[in-house]
Amino acid sequence: MAHMIPRSADDYQPVDWQSDYANAIKDPRELIDYLQLDPNALPYQLSPNNSFATRVPWFYAELMHKGDPCDPLLLQVLSRIDEEEVSPKYVSDPVGDLNAEVVPGLLHKYHGRVLLITTGACAVHCRYCFRRHFPYTHSNPLKTELPRVLSYINDDPGINEVILSGGDPLSLSNERLRQIITSLEAIPHLHTLRLHSRLPVVLPSRMDRDLLDSLSATRLKVVLVIHANHAQEISTELVLACKTMQTAGITLLNQSVLLKDVNNRVSSLKALSQALFRAGVLPYYLHLLDKVAGAGHFEVDRQQGLSLMHELRKQLPGYLVPRLVSEVAGEASKQPVI
Numbered sequence: 001m002a003h004m005i006p007r008s009a010d011d012y013q014p015v016d017w018q019s020d021y022a023n024a025i026k027d028p029r030e031l032i033d034y035l036q037l038d039p040n041a042l043p044y045q046l047s048p049n050n051s052f053a054t055r056v057p058w059f060y061a062e063l064m065h066k067g068d069p070c071d072p073l074l075l076q077v078l079s080r081i082d083e084e085e086v087s088p089k090y091v092s093d094p095v096g097d098l099n100a101e102v103v104p105g106l107l108h109k110y111h112g113r114v115l116l117i118t119t120g121a122c123a124v125h126c127r128y129c130f131r132r133h134f135p136y137t138h139s140n141p142l143k144t145e146l147p148r149v150l151s152y153i154n155d156d157p158g159i160n161e162v163i164l165s166g167g168d169p170l171s172l173s174n175e176r177l178r179q180i181i182t183s184l185e186a187i188p189h190l191h192t193l194r195l196h197s198r199l200p201v202v203l204p205s206r207m208d209r210d211l212l213d214s215l216s217a218t219r220l221k222v223v224l225v226i227h228a229n230h231a232q233e234i235s236t237e238l239v240l241a242c243k244t245m246q247t248a249g250i251t252l253l254n255q256s257v258l259l260k261d262v263n264n265r266v267s268s269l270k271a272l273s274q275a276l277f278r279a280g281v282l283p284y285y286l287h288l289l290d291k292v293a294g295a296g297h298f299e300v301d302r303q304q305g306l307s308l309m310h311e312l313r314k315q316l317p318g319y320l321v322p323r324l325v326s327e328v329a330g331e332a333s334k335q336p337v338i
């Protein structure tokens with residue numbers, strides 16, 4: 001599903017997803033400029049030099065509204081000075097991932113399912129990401145550790161689902177994904193393959209024919225959990241990609257993070273659920289922000305989360321209401337917020 005991405009007004013050319021992926025915006029000033037914003041009249045300050053680099057695919061930038069410095073998509077990817085704020089409540093591994101690592105890159109926290117960090121790479125860098133400090137270079141199993149990962153899963157018949165995560169697993173090539181899927185489907189007690197990816201949202205061209213073919217050819221039941229936080233992220237291209245995936249028998253769910261100034265209003269959460277439904281995607285989780293250092297300015301407290309949910313339940317059918325959860329290190333599942 002190649003599409004046309006304008007690099008500039010007079011430079012349209014068809015590109016494949018790899019070049020879309022590589023050609024991301026890496027300088028916040030370029031994004032500001034593209035959105036026709038005055039860098040000296042922003043209602044916030046930019047972060048001068050940030051260890052978590054800027055990365056925004058052009059496709060995603062095009063979904064933003066020009067001239068609006070508080071665009072809900074822009075705020076998710078623009079490094080503001082608030083990221084420098086240090087608070088003892090905000091730490092580098094808020095969800096205890098490193099304690100759940102059973103083989104480098106393989107997290108076994110919950111019964112029946114394991115999560116595989118397939119790559120550290122993402123198409124977009126979300127400023128609130130709880131993995132922004134994760135030591136990916138040490139926990140990238142696919143270079144050397146795949147045999148150990150496979151033998152761990154093979155030795156535990158209680159595991160029936162593998163979640164490919166990251167980073168973003170769809171950053172990998174189709175060929176690499178196919179190798180991983182082939183190794184996994186050879187393990188008889190596995191019946192579900194889940195992918196957690198933001199690529200369908202930020203770069204729908206990633207959902208190409210070849211990927212669809214691999215996902216529909218496997219004997220494993222495939223679940224794709226996309227990650228959209230705002231209705232404005234549900235593009236025509238995403239809807240088309242989702243329709244194709246649905247036809248291929250893939251179960252489509254969405255997870256979001258509750259983010260201050262992005263989606264912490266009943267109207268935005270409602271519009272998001274409705275837009276997802278039009279794309280054939282059901283809302284799954286709405287996460288309270290993980291307290292990762294550098295993301296404090298996105299916090300919505302539990303009380304506001306609860307009252308938003310209360311209102312949302314009144315306005316939507318039950319199947320369009322996501323579960324509000326938080327991740328508590330050491331717990332046996334994500335914790336419902338009640």
Ligand SMILES: *Cc1c(COP(=O)(O)O)cnc(C)c1O
Nearest residue numbers: 107108109110113114115163334
């Ligand atoms: C979130 C998560 C899962 C999946 O949890 P579900 O409730 O099944 O969606 C599995 N493993 C880890 C380490 C996770 O963080």
Ligand code: SF4
Nearest residue numbers: 122125126129167198
């Ligand atoms: S795509 Fe996901 S893993 Fe990557 S930066 Fe965004 S939230 Fe984090």
